[in-house]
Amino acid sequence: MNCAVSGEVPVEPVVSKKTGLLYEKRLIERHISDYGKCPVTGELHTIADIVAIKTGKIIKPKPLHTASIPGLLGSFQTHDAACRVIARLKKERDEARQLLSEAERQLPAAPEAATANATLSNGKRAADGGEQGPDAKKMRLGISTEVITELTDCNAALSQQRKKRQIPPTLASIDALEKFTQLSSHPLHKTNKPGIFSMDILHSKDVIATGGIDTTAVLFDRASGQILSTLTGHSKKVTSIKFVGDTDLVLTASSDKTVRIWGSSEDGNYACRHTLKDHSAEVRAVTVHATNKYFVSASLDSTWCFYDMSSGLCLAQVTDDSEKVDYTAAAFHPDGLILGTGTAQSIVKIWDVKSQANVAKFGGHTGEITSVSFSENGYFLATAALDGVRLWDLRKLKNFRTFEFPDANSVEFDHSGSYLGIAASDIRVFQTASVKAEWNPVKTLPDLSGTGKATCVKFGPDAKYVAVGSMDRNLRIFAQLRYIKEAREIRLAMQPLELIKRVKEIQQEASTGHETDVKQNTEAVDLSKRRKAFLPTNEESSLKALEEWRKRKMERARQRDLEKTGGVSSSKTS
Structure with missing residues (x-):
């Protein structure tokens, strides 16, 4: 029986109580809702006037032309042509995506506003919203042979430099670290949501970044004590922050599942250049490769992503199919071909970056891994967890020392690899040694926040100071008091000269009469050079008198320090 409207066999047949005619259900319902009457007889109808008919499954008969061999051949040819068209369209789509991704990598980083309506999604642009859910599969370009060659060349160059590496003579001595005390405290974050969760230091400019x-x-300038810029844009806490070498780029990761790349603008403020949304859970760590062209993010979604810095493209998103783990920490090895990751399941994993293969796994911790740090010598890995800190020998893949500090939140080697800092209920500094030798404690710094939890620790240039973040929103600087006092005296000496118009910069550094410890103080020497840079050639006569005044003032300050400590002055100045 056929539908009274379409004349075809209905898929969902219904019959009218009033007319007895057969209809396709969707057709008669639409007509009744529009006109309220039967399309054949014109009688008034409602939806209640139609009744569904139960029928057996109807198998649609084959078309007559398929009953012959020529007809079958024609059907096969039509199907084959359709398949070839689909394959060609897919190939053209993939080629277009590849060309787009290569073009984006070659273009300079565009402002975030230019990509406000689309998110960079690893070789293609995925529209924001419902079309691309967090669990949708995304195309990854993979780490190309060109990138692998670049990573390998960087590794070879850094390995050669490491063989010639020596401890810098300006490195702070153990005696100096033993005298470290809090010099300053800076409330950088809001009072309604206090707490510094992450930190990094740009040594070349002495700028500290806190998340x-x-x-x-x-971004905080330690020398001047001023905030340079405040980066706003994340909707939840900033879990990790990193400077990108000596460039003007900063990376931030957040609990809002995103990573942001920030760049300095002409007015000195920072603006977000890329917002990366490749993770589906909280992003816990970012770490920058030694080339400063690539970086890795680690997330609680059980993946870590390898990114191209300039374009913000995710070249690879890596997960371990053998076991499900949530990544809580990450750090590149100094040579750049090894990646260390910590997990919420107490496991430390070592990855080969070129193949993205898990090449080693360390167990033994209890609780979540909170921090990982490689020593500059490339031999040691330090990991922090809720049960303390463990040191690993990467040559033998063994744990050779354990420090039991409950709730260790951060562990960090200084840039020379001579000292190890641990942030827990207080801050501990150790002198590094070999595998068999003792790692002696150098200094214990108290947690002055009153919260009982130091969250992050970093060493300044040449370990001349230690920066500590805690849960009370304050950044604290610990250093030897003598260095800072001497630097302050030099600043006082240069203030009158800053009012004089600069005519010519003095090229030769004359004898300044500094004591040995002042010469070794990077900040003091830098301030001395700045003072002399403001001195015009016609003011040479004032230099000697000013120098004598400064020396007397420094000597008086040194005498006061010695009297407080019970020492005896070794020199007097008239």
């Missing part, structure tokens, strides 16, 4: 629970990141 807060208040969703902001702050």
Whole structure:
């Protein structure tokens, strides 16, 4: 029986109580809702006037032309042509995506506004919203042979440099670290959501970056004590922050599942250049490769991503199919071909970056891994967890020392690899040694926040100071008091000269009469050069008198320090 409207066999047949006619259900319902009457007889109808008919499954008969061999051949040819068209379209689509990704990598980083309506998604642009859910599979370009060659060349160059590496003579001595005390405290984040969760230091400019629970990141100039810029954009706490070498780029990771790349603008403020949304859970760590062209993010979604810095493209998103783990920490080996990751399941994993293969796995911790740090010598790995800190020998893949500090939140080698800092309920500094030798404690710094939890620790240039973040929103600087006092005296000496218009910069550094410890102080020497840079050639006569005044003032300050410590002065100045 056929539908009274379409004349075809209905898929869902219904019959009218009033007319007895057969209809296709969707057709008659639409007509009744529009006109309220039967399309054949014109009688008034409602939806209640139609009744569904139960029928057996109807098998649609084959078309007559398929009953012959020529007809079958024609059907096969039509199907084959359709398949070839689909294959060609897919190939053209993939080629277009590849060309687009290569073009994006060659273009300079565009402002975030230019990509406000689309998110970079590893070789293609995925529209924001429902079309690309967090669990949708995304195309990954993979780490190309060109990138692998670049990583390998960087590894070879750094390995050669490491063989010639020596401890810098300006490195702070153990005696100096033993005298470290709090010099300053800087409230950088908001009071309603206090807490510094992450930190990094740009040694070349002595700038400290902090990531807060208040969703902001702050760039702080330690020398001047001023905030340079506040980075706003994340919607949840900033879990990790990193400078990208000596460039003007900063990376931040957040609990809002995103990673942001920030760049300095002409006015000195920082703006977000890329917002990366490749993770589906909280991003816990970012770490920058030694080339400063690539970086890795680690997330609680059981993946880590390898990114191209300039374009913000995710070249590879790696997960371990053998076991499900949530990544809580990550760090590149100094040579750049090894990646260390910590997990919420107490496991430390070592990866080969070129093949993205898990080449080693360390167990033994209890609780979540909170921090990982490689020594500059490339031999040691330090890992922090809720049960303390463990040291691993990467040559033998064994744990050779354990420090039992409950709730260890951060572990960090200084740039020379001479000292190890641990942040827990207080801050401990150890002198590094060999596998068999003792790692002696050098200094214990108290947690002055009152929260009982130091969250992060970093060494300044040449370990001249230690920066500590905690849960009370304050950045604290620990250093030897003598260095800072001497630097302050030099600043006082240069203030009158800053008012004089600069005519010519003095090229030769004359004898300044500094004591040995002042000469070794990078900040003091730098300030001395700045003072002399403001001195015009016609003011040479004032230099000697000013120098004598400064020396007397420094000597008086040194005498006061010696009297407080019970020491005896070795020299007097009239």
